[in-house]
Amino acid sequence: MDRVLLINSLTFLSICLIVFWKLSDPREFGEKVKSYFSAKGILIGIYTFIFLSLNYLSGRFFPLRYSPLDGTVTSLGVLTFICGFGLSIWAKVVMGKSWGIPAEHNKQRQDKLIKTGPFRYSRNPIYVGLIMMQIGYGIAVQSYFTFLAFIPIFYFWESSKKEEKLLEGHFRKDYLKYKKDVPRFF
Numbered sequence: 001m002d003r004v005l006l007i008n009s010l011t012f013l014s015i016c017l018i019v020f021w022k023l024s025d026p027r028e029f030g031e032k033v034k035s036y037f038s039a040k041g042i043l044i045g046i047y048t049f050i051f052l053s054l055n056y057l058s059g060r061f062f063p064l065r066y067s068p069l070d071g072t073v074t075s076l077g078v079l080t081f082i083c084g085f086g087l088s089i090w091a092k093v094v095m096g097k098s099w100g101i102p103a104e105h106n107k108q109r110q111d112k113l114i115k116t117g118p119f120r121y122s123r124n125p126i127y128v129g130l131i132m133m134q135i136g137y138g139i140a141v142q143s144y145f146t147f148l149a150f151i152p153i154f155y156f157w158e159s160s161k162k163e164e165k166l167l168e169g170h171f172r173k174d175y176l177k178y179k180k181d182v183p184r185f186f
Contacts, residue, residue: 006074007059007141010081014052014137017085026097026109035101051134051148059141070142077140084132091118091125102127102159105166113171115178123164123182127156160184 025032035041067073092099094117098110118125131153138146164184167175 003063004060006078007056010078010137010140011052011056013081013085014133017088017133018048020089021092024092024099026099027106040101047151051145051151054145054148055138055141055143058143058145059138062144063142064144074140074142077136077138077142079136080132081136081140084129084134084136086129087118087132088126088129091129093117094119095126102156103162103166105163105170107170110170113167113174113178115182120182122186123179123184124156124160127152127160128185131156 022032027035036045095114098112098114100106100110122128131149134149134152135146137143138149164175164179168179171178
């Protein structure tokens, strides 16, 4: 596959995921706007823009040195990206109206514990999928900035610990059993 086409395709799919995320957000309009323009929402937007921009530019104009394994490495990156893309969409669709902002819990909307679909294998499949996408993107485009994926790894790790406390308080024994049976990430 042509390198420019690959980079543009992965970038386009990343932007499609962002659009899907915004369009499928189950919250009321005012709550969405407040969240998107909060300090946390703005930081996430800035990070996403910087991550995509730096990795795109690096992959497009100064990729990592070429080696005999380039085709294999690129294929592995694309596969990781596609699996992460599919996993995050699958998990968000399964969550439906129960989806919410990381480390927050809306008791009215998030009134049931989701344990089906990808949530049978991971308590946080959206996080896993988004991290896979970022790592896969960086590897596929052979970017020097793939390491930026460690920022959301830390963010999702901290968010998942906060979410666990909220969910334990709300769902009690049901969540404790789920937590015992299903790993945090994988």
